[in-house]
Amino acid sequence: MGTIREVKSGKKSLKKDYVAIMMWFMGRAIQAAASVDRDVRKEFAELPDRFTFDLCVMPDGPHMIVGKDRKGYVRYMGWDTEGKRTNLRIKIKNLEAAILMFTFQESTALATARNRLVVDGEVPHACAAVRILDIVEVYLLPKIIAKLAVKRYPLWSPGRKYIGRVFVYLRTVLGL
Amino acid sequence: MFSPDRYEFFCPVKTNSGSRALEHLPFELDTMNATKPFVITSQKDARRGLVDVIIDAFKDSGVTIGIFDGAPAAPGMKLIKELFTMYRDGGYDSLIAVGGGAVVDTAKILNIAVSGAPEDIERYAGSDLITKPLKPLVLVPTLSGTGYESSRYACIDTLSFSSCFLMPHLVVIDPRMIVFEDVETTAAASLVTLTHAVEVYTGPEKNPLSDSYAYAAIRFVMENLVSVIRDPRDGKGRLALVNAHNAAGCAFSNSTPGMAHRLGKAVGDACQLSWGLCMGILLPHILERQTSEDGYHIPGLLLPLAGFDVYAETPEHMKVQKAIGILYDFQRDLFEASRGAIVRSLKDAEVPEEMLRDIARKAAGRSSTGFDADVSLMVLEQAWKGK
Amino acid sequence: MNLPGYYEFCCRVKIIAGHDALEKIPDALAYLRARTPMIVSDKGVAGAGLIDIVTSAIKDGVTIGAVADDVTPDSDLQVVHRLARLYREKRCDSLIAVGGGSVMDTAKGVNILISENADDLMKFSGANALKRALKPLIAIPTTAGTGSEVTLVAVVKDHERHLKMAFVSYFLLPDVSVLDSRMTLSLPPAITAATGMDALAHAVEAYTCLAKNPLSDAHALAAINLIGENLVRVTRDPGDKNGRLAMANAATLAGIAFSNSMVGMVHTLGHSAGSVCGVPHGVCMAILLPYGLEYNMHKNGHLTAELLFPLGGAQVYAATPEGERADKVIALVRRINEDLHEASGGRHPRFFREVVDREGKQMVPREKLPEIAKTALSDGSLFYNPEDLDYDDFLMVMETSWEGEPLERRKIKKG
Numbered sequence A: 001m002g003t004i005r006e007v008k009s010g011k012k013s014l015k016k017d018y019v020a021i022m023m024w025f026m027g028r029a030i031q032a033a034a035s036v037d038r039d040v041r042k043e044f045a046e047l048p049d050r051f052t053f054d055l056c057v058m059p060d061g062p063h064m065i066v067g068k069d070r071k072g073y074v075r076y077m078g079w080d081t082e083g084k085r086t087n088l089r090i091k092i093k094n095l096e097a098a099i100l101m102f103t104f105q106e107s108t109a110l111a112t113a114r115n116r117l118v119v120d121g122e123v124p125h126a127c128a129a130v131r132i133l134d135i136v137e138v139y140l141l142p143k144i145i146a147k148l149a150v151k152r153y154p155l156w157s158p159g160r161k162y163i164g165r166v167f168v169y170l171r172t173v174l175g176l
Numbered sequence B: 001m002f003s004p005d006r007y008e009f010f011c012p013v014k015t016n017s018g019s020r021a022l023e024h025l026p027f028e029l030d031t032m033n034a035t036k037p038f039v040i041t042s043q044k045d046a047r048r049g050l051v052d053v054i055i056d057a058f059k060d061s062g063v064t065i066g067i068f069d070g071a072p073a074a075p076g077m078k079l080i081k082e083l084f085t086m087y088r089d090g091g092y093d094s095l096i097a098v099g100g101g102a103v104v105d106t107a108k109i110l111n112i113a114v115s116g117a118p119e120d121i122e123r124y125a126g127s128d129l130i131t132k133p134l135k136p137l138v139l140v141p142t143l144s145g146t147g148y149e150s151s152r153y154a155c156i157d158t159l160s161f162s163s164c165f166l167m168p169h170l171v172v173i174d175p176r177m178i179v180f181e182d183v184e185t186t187a188a189a190s191l192v193t194l195t196h197a198v199e200v201y202t203g204p205e206k207n208p209l210s211d212s213y214a215y216a217a218i219r220f221v222m223e224n225l226v227s228v229i230r231d232p233r234d235g236k237g238r239l240a241l242v243n244a245h246n247a248a249g250c251a252f253s254n255s256t257p258g259m260a261h262r263l264g265k266a267v268g269d270a271c272q273l274s275w276g277l278c279m280g281i282l283l284p285h286i287l288e289r290q291t292s293e294d295g296y297h298i299p300g301l302l303l304p305l306a307g308f309d310v311y312a313e314t315p316e317h318m319k320v321q322k323a324i325g326i327l328y329d330f331q332r333d334l335f336e337a338s339r340g341a342i343v344r345s346l347k348d349a350e351v352p353e354e355m356l357r358d359i360a361r362k363a364a365g366r367s368s369t370g371f372d373a374d375v376s377l378m379v380l381e382q383a384w385k386g387k
Numbered sequence C: 001m002n003l004p005g006y007y008e009f010c011c012r013v014k015i016i017a018g019h020d021a022l023e024k025i026p027d028a029l030a031y032l033r034a035r036t037p038m039i040v041s042d043k044g045v046a047g048a049g050l051i052d053i054v055t056s057a058i059k060d061g062v063t064i065g066a067v068a069d070d071v072t073p074d075s076d077l078q079v080v081h082r083l084a085r086l087y088r089e090k091r092c093d094s095l096i097a098v099g100g101g102s103v104m105d106t107a108k109g110v111n112i113l114i115s116e117n118a119d120d121l122m123k124f125s126g127a128n129a130l131k132r133a134l135k136p137l138i139a140i141p142t143t144a145g146t147g148s149e150v151t152l153v154a155v156v157k158d159h160e161r162h163l164k165m166a167f168v169s170y171f172l173l174p175d176v177s178v179l180d181s182r183m184t185l186s187l188p189p190a191i192t193a194a195t196g197m198d199a200l201a202h203a204v205e206a207y208t209c210l211a212k213n214p215l216s217d218a219h220a221l222a223a224i225n226l227i228g229e230n231l232v233r234v235t236r237d238p239g240d241k242n243g244r245l246a247m248a249n250a251a252t253l254a255g256i257a258f259s260n261s262m263v264g265m266v267h268t269l270g271h272s273a274g275s276v277c278g279v280p281h282g283v284c285m286a287i288l289l290p291y292g293l294e295y296n297m298h299k300n301g302h303l304t305a306e307l308l309f310p311l312g313g314a315q316v317y318a319a320t321p322e323g324e325r326a327d328k329v330i331a332l333v334r335r336i337n338e339d340l341h342e343a344s345g346g347r348h349p350r351f352f353r354e355v356v357d358r359e360g361k362q363m364v365p366r367e368k369l370p371e372i373a374k375t376a377l378s379d380g381s382l383f384y385n386p387e388d389l390d391y392d393d394f395l396m397v398m399e400t401s402w403e404g405e406p407l408e409r410r411k412i413k414k415g
Helices: A013-036 A038-046 A095-102 A108-113 A123-140 A143-149 A158-174 B022-031 B043-047 B050-057 B077-090 B102-114 B120-124 B183-202 B208-230 B235-252 B259-271 B275-290 B299-306 B308-313 B316-337 B353-366 B373-385 C021-031 C043-047 C050-058 C077-089 C101-116 C189-208 C214-236 C241-261 C265-277 C281-295 C297-306 C308-312 C314-319 C322-343 C366-376 C380-384 C391-403
Strands: A004-007 A052-057 A063-068 A074-076 A088-092 A117-120 B006-009 B014-018 B037-040 B065-068 B094-098 B137-140 B153-156 B159-162 B170-173 C006-010 C014-018 C037-040 C066-068 C094-099 C137-141 C153-158 C163-168 C176-180
Touching: A004 B077, A013 A038, A013 A052, A013 A063, A013 A074, A013 A095, A013 A123, A013 A158, A038 A123, A052 A095, A052 A123, A088 A095, A088 A123, A095 A108, A095 B022, A108 A117, A108 A123, A108 C380, A123 A143, A123 A158, A123 C380, B006 B208, B014 B022, B014 B235, B022 B050, B022 B137, B022 B170, B037 B077, B037 B102, B043 B050, B050 B065, B050 B094, B065 B077, B077 B102, B094 B102, B102 B120, B102 B137, B102 B153, B102 B159, B120 B159, B170 B235, B183 B208, B183 B235, B183 B259, B183 B275, B183 B299, B208 B235, B208 B299, B208 B316, B208 C214, B208 C241, B235 C214, B259 B275, B259 B353, B259 B373, B275 B316, B275 B373, B299 B308, B299 B316, B308 C314, B353 B373, C006 C214, C006 C241, C014 C021, C014 C241, C021 C050, C021 C137, C021 C176, C037 C050, C037 C077, C037 C101, C043 C050, C043 C094, C050 C094, C066 C077, C077 C101, C077 C153, C094 C101, C101 C137, C101 C153, C101 C163, C137 C241, C176 C241, C189 C214, C189 C241, C189 C265, C189 C281, C189 C297, C189 C322, C214 C241, C214 C308, C214 C322, C265 C281, C265 C366, C265 C380, C265 C391, C281 C297, C281 C322, C281 C391, C297 C308, C297 C322, C308 C314, C308 C322, C314 C322, C366 C391
Parallel strands: A052 A088, B014 B170, B037 B065, B037 B094, B094 B137, B137 B170, C014 C176, C037 C066, C037 C094, C094 C137, C137 C176
Antiparallel strands: A004 B065, A052 A063, A063 A074, A088 A117, B006 C014, B014 C006, B153 B159, C153 C163
C-alpha cells in the first residue's frame, strides 16, 4: 500500500533573479522616460499627487515600485514594499507568468486576456500604468521585439524614437 | 435554432487550459480558500514524471502539497479509508486528482469522506443523494482518461454515485501533462466523448447550454482524433482532445444517458471490450434508427460534425444522411489511421453473434426509458455486420 | 475550433428556463436549503406587475420574508445597507433578485454584507476578496440583455463619497438564474431592441476579441444565432412567447460568453457615452457595434466573417463569397438596427445624433464627443480589444457613429 509524502514548495531562484533584474531596469527606465518623453510625462501629470504603483509577482515578489515624489518627480522607488503606500498594484499571478511577460512571449494585453494579472486599485490608473509601460518598452526594445510586447507599434518621428532611446538608456544606466 | 420550452442546466466546473496552467494552481486554491492540497495519482503517471511537473509548478508558491502516487487500477473501499486517514492526519483541505479513470473515481469518492465521514460513502451511493458542496476538488487530466472525469459519475467496488457535487471544481489542462497514450486508450476516451456529446446534442433533453459544451466537444474530436492517432506527436491535437473530454463530461452530466451509451456499455461489459470502442461502433447505427423517431434532433448534428461550410452547402433534406455518412467515414479514417486497431464492426471486435440477443435483453432491462430489446437487437445486428 | 494558448472558463450558475420556470423556484431554494427569501427589485419591475407574477408563482412553496422593490437605478451603497438591515430584521435566509443590472448589483452587494456579517462593503471590493460561498441568490432577469444574471461582477456606487466600488469573485455568481418568458412579455419595443442589441454586442465581442476561447465561442455562436432569428421578430410582435424565451436564452448565453472572454472597444466607448451623457447601455451597444467590427477588421476580420453563419443563417452564409462575409456581417448589424428602428416606431436610435431623452432633447450633443473619447481612455475593456485606440482614434469612431457614416478604413492606424 502506498504512502503519502509531503513536499514543501521549492524555489526558482534563477528565474526570480531574472525577473527582479528586469523589473529594476524597467523601474529606472520609467523614471528616465518620464523626463525624456512628453507622453509619459503627461500620463504621470494626470495621476494624483504622490501616486505610487507596484508591479509585482505573487505571492511574494519581486516588486517594482514607481511613483511621484513630494515635488511631483517620477522616481523608481526600489523593490522593498516596507513602509510604502501604493495606490495601484498590478500583480502577476505567478513567477512563470512573469517570465512569459519579461521574455516577451506574452504582451501585457495577452497576459490580461489570459487572466494572468490581478489589478488592485482603480481601473483608470491601471490603464495609465499600462500605457506608460508600453511607451517605455518601445524605447527600450528593438522594434522586432517591441512589436510583440505592445498591441500597436507607434509611428514616432525618428527624432523621438532614436534620440529619445539614447537618453532613456543613458539615464536608466546612470540612474538619473 | 432549437430553443426548448423548458430546461435546466448546471455545470460547476471551472476550466483552465493551456500553457503554464498548472502554475495558476496556488492562486486558484487560494480563491477556494484552500491552502494544503492532497495530490492523488497512479504509479504509472508518477513514473512518467508527471508528479515532478506538479511539484515544479508549486515552486515559489509557498504551498506544501501531499502526494499519494499509489492509486491502483481497481481501487477499493479499503484504500479510500486509508487515504481518508492520511488526509485527516496531514491536515489537508483540498484534493488534486492527476490522471484519469480510477484515480479520479478515487478522488471523487474520497471527497465524500473527507467532506464528512467515511460512513457517508455507502449512504450517498446512488443518484443525487449528496446534498451539499464537497471540498475543493481539482482535476489535472491526462490523455489516459475514460471520458467520465469531469462528469457527475463515480464508482468503486459495486457502488456507483451520481451527483453534480462530485464534479471537479477546477479542471487544469496543461500540455505538459497530456503525453501520448497508446492508440486504444486515446481512441476509447475520445469515442466516449464523441458519443456522449452527440447524444446530448441530438437527444430529447437538448438545450442551448448543454449544446454549447457538446458543440465544442464534437468539433474538437472531429478535428483532432484522426490526426492524433495518425501522428502522436500532434501536441495541439492532444490538448484539444482533452478539452473535448472535459466539455463532454460537463454536457453529459446534464442529460439522461442515451442509447449508444447504454448499449455500448452493455457490449463492452459482456465482452470485456472498452466502452469507447463499442460506443464508437454503435453510434451511427443508432442515429440512423433515431431519425425516424420523435424527439431527436439529427439534422442539426451536421453542424458540429462538419462545420459551417459543409452544413451551409448541404440541402435540408440531405443533412441527416450527410451527418451519418460523416460518422461512417470517421470510423473508416480511424480504422486506417490506427492500422486496423480501431475496428468498425462488432464482428471485427470479436463479439460473438450469438451473444447479441442476451446483450440486447440486458441493456433494455437496465434502461429506464425509451428502447426495448427488439430495437436494441436490430441495432446490434447492424453494428455487428458493420457498414 | 480555436484553441488559444491559454484560457479560463467558468459559469457555475444553474440555469432554469421555460414558460413556467418561476414555479420551480421553491424547489431550487429547498435544494439550497433556504425557505425564507427576500425579494429585491425596483419600482419599474414592480409597476409592470412582475413581482406579483413571481410571488404568486412561489408563494405556496416558500415564505416570502420581505419584498424590497425600491432599488435605485444605479446600485447605491445606502440602498445596499438599508436592504441588508431589512434582511436581518425579517430573518430571511436567501435573496431573489428580480430586475436588470442595477437590481442584480444591489442584491450582490446585500449578499456580501449579510453573508460576511459585515458593515463595511469596501473591505470586500476588488478582485477575489471573497473567500467563501455567500447566501443563496436567485436571479430573475426582466430584460433580455445585460447578462448580469450570470456574471461574477458587481458595481456599487457610494454617492456620498463619489466612489465606485467593483467586486469580482466567483462567489458573486447567483446560484440559480431563472429565465421565464413572462418576465419580458411586457417589455416595450424600444427596450426590447436596445437590450437585445446589448446581448448581441456581448456575444460578438466575446467571439472577436482577445480572450476568446472554445467554450465562450460556442456560447457566443448560439447566442448570435438566437438573436439573429428572434430579435427583430419579438420587437415587432412583443407577445411572441417563444421568441421571448429564445431571447432570454440568448442574453444568458451571451452573458456567459462575455463574462469569460470579456469585451472590447464597443464597450469601452459605450461605457463612456453612458457615463458622460447617460445614454442607455443597450443603445450605445447597438450604435457602436458595427464600428467596433470595422475598426478591428484588419486584426480579426476572419472571425467577424465566421459570424455570418449564426447571424445571417446558413443560406446567406453559403451565398456570400468568403472575402465578403465580414463586410456582410457589418451590413447585417446595421440592417438589424434599421429594422429595429422601424419596428419600434423610430424609438430605437441608429446613430448618436438620434438619441433623445424622454423630453425629446438630444442626449449626445456633438461637443460632448471629445469628453467621451477622453473618458474611454480610462476603461479597462480596451485591454481586450484586438487593436489599440488612442484619444484621436476614439474621437474618430465617436464622430462617425454620431453622424451615422461608416468608418473610413484608411484612417485606421495599423502600427
